[in-house]
Amino acid sequence: MVTARILVADDHEVVRKGIRAILEAHSGWEVCGEAVDGRDAVEKAEALKPDVVIIDIGMPLLNGLDATRQILKQRAATKVLVLTMHESEQVVQQVLEAGARGYLLKSDASRDLLNAVEELKRNSTKEVAVALDLSVKTAETHRSNIMRKLDIHSISELVLYAVRNNIVQVMPPLNVLSLNERQS
Amino acid sequence: MQIRILVADDYPAVRRGVRAVLESQAGWSVVAEAENGQEALQRAREHAPDVAVIDISMPLMNGLELARQLRTALPQTEILILTQHTSRGMLEQALKAGARGYLVKSAVASELIPAVEAVMQHQAFVSSDIDT
Numbered sequence: 001m002v003t004a005r006i007l008v009a010d011d012h013e014v015v016r017k018g019i020r021a022i023l024e025a026h027s028g029w030e031v032c033g034e035a036v037d038g039r040d041a042v043e044k045a046e047a048l049k050p051d052v053v054i055i056d057i058g059m060p061l062l063n064g065l066d067a068t069r070q071i072l073k074q075r076a077a078t079k080v081l082v083l084t085m086h087e088s089e090q091v092v093q094q095v096l097e098a099g100a101r102g103y104l105l106k107s108d109a110s111r112d113l114l115n116a117v118e119e120l121k122r123n124s125t126k127e128v129a130v131a132l133d134l135s136v137k138t139a140e141t142h143r144s145n146i147m148r149k150l151d152i153h154s155i156s157e158l159v160l161y162a163v164r165n166n167i168v169q170v171m172p173p174l175n176v177l178s179l180n181e182r183q184s
Numbered sequence: 185m186q187i188r189i190l191v192a193d194d195y196p197a198v199r200r201g202v203r204a205v206l207e208s209q210a211g212w213s214v215v216a217e218a219e220n221g222q223e224a225l226q227r228a229r230e231h232a233p234d235v236a237v238i239d240i241s242m243p244l245m246n247g248l249e250l251a252r253q254l255r256t257a258l259p260q261t262e263i264l265i266l267t268q269h270t271s272r273g274m275l276e277q278a279l280k281a282g283a284r285g286y287l288v289k290s291a292v293a294s295e296l297i298p299a300v301e302a303v304m305q306h307q308a309f310v311s312s313d314i315d316t
Contacts, residue, residue: 010197013293018201107219110196 003028004121007050009041009067010083011059019054022110023117038062045071045078052120054113057084057095057103065098072099079120187212187304190231192224192250193239193266198289202237202266205296212300221245225253233261235300240267240278248281255282262303266292270315285309 008019008031020031033048035041039061045053053071057064068080082095082103095103101120104112191202191214203214215231218224222244228236236254240247251263264285265278278286284303287295288311295311302309 012198012201012289014201014205014289014296015195015197016201017204017293018197018199021200021204022197106195106197108196110200113197 001028002030004052004117005030005032005048005050006052006054006117007031007033007035007041007044007048008054009035009038009044009059009064010056011036015056019113022113026114026117029117038064038067041067042070042074046074049075049078051079052117053078053080054117055080055082057082057091065094065100068095068098068100081116081120185211185304187235187300188215188231188233189213189300190216190218190224190228190233190236190238190261192218192221192227192236192242192247194219194242195239198239198266198292202292202296205293206237206300209297219243221247221250224250225257228254228258228261232258235262235264235303237264237266237296237300240265240269240274248277251278251281251283262306264299264303264309270311270313272315275310275314279308286314287311288313 006023006029008016008023010016010019016034020034023029023031032050033044035044037060041053041055041059042062055064055067059067062070064082068082071078071080080100082098082100083106084091084095084103085106087103087105092103102116104116189206189212191199193199193202196219199217206212206214215233216227218227220243224236224238224242225245238247238250242250245253247265247267251265254261254263262285263283264287265283266287266289267274267278268289270288275286284306285299285308287299287309291311291313295309299309
């Protein structure tokens, strides 16, 4: 039984091959299509209606963030995960503003990719905490700080901004201390 | 023909994709993977691969430095460099560092097999996408 249909968008064939191999090791997941640039990604998303789109941030013709916006405009239920080279407050903000459910660093382990797709499928905040090996409270604290900082007003807009075991490492640009200093 | 290959790249999806391409050939096997230059050198010493497929930009030791060290430590290992760069300058540096093959990432899926075959014959292989 196919439990997730995934579209993979990256301009390098070797990367698409690798992501496909990683994902299809999970039983029930199917890579239903591949896209070679942003425009192709938008077209394929419309034709195939995947559950999840994994998209590289930098692609020819239309970059990953603009493609994300267009894909979500076509079909808001699509869950988009952006693959980035860097993580910075700016990148995180841009990814979330585009409407993606989360991002991963390209250098993140393949296990993180699998966990990320699992969380997107499940779509619950408790599950995010479990995947990140955190208490639910810690995840919610981080999440509300980020939401305040990024001016995002619903938890459903921010499910997952990074899937890694140590969420604190992701946080430095958005940490609670600098947030409080700015407010006072 | 049996070919033993080391793959070094900090992006797991690239390593996995390279592995998929290489292992489609009978007798070719990826004997080790590494995500940085230091690890690659270590693994190469352990496994003495026939070919090392290495990304030019990796943490801890980049691909050029790794190539230089591999030439010294394991002169029998042929080096194939993977890069995003299409510039001639980078190509020249790679060849000077001892790489026999040079592939642009966009062409890896289609050129990797002929590239490995060429370097196994001690012949150079350079991606056709390089600016000349």
